[in-house]
Amino acid sequence: MTRIFSGIKPTGNLTLGNYLGALRRWVQVDQHQADALFSVVDLHALTIEHDPARVRALSRRTAALMLAAGLDPALCTVFVQSHVDEHARLSYLLECVATDGELRRMIQYKEKSARARAAGESVRFSLLSYPVLMTADILAYRTDEVPVGEDQTQHVELTRDLAVRFNQRYGETFTVPKATAPPVAARVMDLQDPTSKMGKSHEAGAGIVYLLDDVDVVRKKIMRAVTDSGREVTYDREARPGVANLLEILAACRDGDPAVLAGAYDSYGALKKDTADAVIEVLRPLRERYAALVADPGAMDTVLREGAERARGIARPVVDAAYAAVGLVPAG
Numbered sequence: 001m002t003r004i005f006s007g008i009k010p011t012g013n014l015t016l017g018n019y020l021g022a023l024r025r026w027v028q029v030d031q032h033q034a035d036a037l038f039s040v041v042d043l044h045a046l047t048i049e050h051d052p053a054r055v056r057a058l059s060r061r062t063a064a065l066m067l068a069a070g071l072d073p074a075l076c077t078v079f080v081q082s083h084v085d086e087h088a089r090l091s092y093l094l095e096c097v098a099t100d101g102e103l104r105r106m107i108q109y110k111e112k113s114a115r116a117r118a119a120g121e122s123v124r125f126s127l128l129s130y131p132v133l134m135t136a137d138i139l140a141y142r143t144d145e146v147p148v149g150e151d152q153t154q155h156v157e158l159t160r161d162l163a164v165r166f167n168q169r170y171g172e173t174f175t176v177p178k179a180t181a182p183p184v185a186a187r188v189m190d191l192q193d194p195t196s197k198m199g200k201s202h203e204a205g206a207g208i209v210y211l212l213d214d215v216d217v218v219r220k221k222i223m224r225a226v227t228d229s230g231r232e233v234t235y236d237r238e239a240r241p242g243v244a245n246l247l248e249i250l251a252a253c254r255d256g257d258p259a260v261l262a263g264a265y266d267s268y269g270a271l272k273k274d275t276a277d278a279v280i281e282v283l284r285p286l287r288e289r290y291a292a293l294v295a296d297p298g299a300m301d302t303v304l305r306e307g308a309e310r311a312r313g314i315a316r317p318v319v320d321a322a323y324a325a326v327g328l329v330p331a332g
């Protein structure tokens with residue numbers, strides 16, 4: 001059976017981008033068709049300035065939203081990354097396989113480190129090394145497929161490179177995984193700046209739809225989305241990124257095709273209204289389930305504990321095999 005691993009960083013409140021770009025497919029497709037593991041990758045939230053209490057609260061909220069979105073512990077494994085030591089154990093070994101040059105070429109590192117330096121902040125070493133931890137997250141489970149948004153494909157390429165290199169040097173140990181992306185809404189853009197990704201760690205703003213936003217807030221944000229001065233509704237990501245973003249969001253919510261949908265509209269107002277309705281409809285059941293889940297924190301703890309146990313059971317022999325392969329003496 002195909003094995004899938006994917007995760008979400010608890011760096012902010014989950015957005016429509018996380019839902020349409022990742023969660024929805026995990027729920028509707030992946031958990032039914034594969035042996036799927038989904039993790040709150042909390043160690044990845046520490047690469048930037050963070051408040052410990054906030055990371056803790058966001059980790060729980062992220063787990064609850066993953067379950068509220070429809071991940072079913074009877075079908076898949078849901079767990080918190082830091083509960084399974086194998087991720088950090090394997091990461092160091094893979095740092096010994098990765099090169100400084102290939103990590104410095106990562107677009108996310110270049111962009112985030114440049115932003116931090118421009119703001120006069122120091123750049124944590126983990127900002128450079130975290131793609132290796134992500135590689136460990138994936139390889140520890142002998143993962144076949146990694147469903148991610150477009151922003152993460154370079155990291156999955158690195159994972160493939162490191163897996164191949166490790167296997168060549170030390171013997172066949174890891175499965176070489178591949179990235180898979182959803183057909184539409186692989187990259188949901190900020191409604192106020194449709195040239196940049198709708199990201200949960202970005203400054204809270206009018207351009208980000210959070211999964212737990214009130215219905216009125218969702219509607220207001222979408223109705224105020226930046227479009228352009230034209231009138232015709234056409235699907236053109238380059239020339240009309242704002243309209244294209246709305247069409248992609250609508251298409252993702254209604255399982256449609258953005259170019260075909262464009263032909264059904266003769267005004268931006270009507271497109272925005274239908275997009276708002278579609279998003280509100282998609283988020284409604286999720287918000288209801290979320291309320292029920294947070295009312296029973298003990299049940300969620302049980303799901304996470306059992307998820308971590310299962311994850312550990314898969315990862316430990318793989319990581320032990322990697323330790324042995326590189327020449328480390330097994331513990332007696």
Ligand code: AQP
Pocket residue numbers: 006007008009010011012017018019020021022023108147148149150151152185186187188189197198199200201202
């Ligand atoms: N806007 C998006 N459109 C499509 N997919 C997205 N994803 C995130 N944003 C979008 C996908 O959601 C999964 C989990 O995301 P993540 O936690 O790795 O990153 P993030 O939500 O983008 O959080 P940050 O902290 O705001 O990230 P950075 O700092 O990297 O921008 C992934 O599958 C991701 O592709």
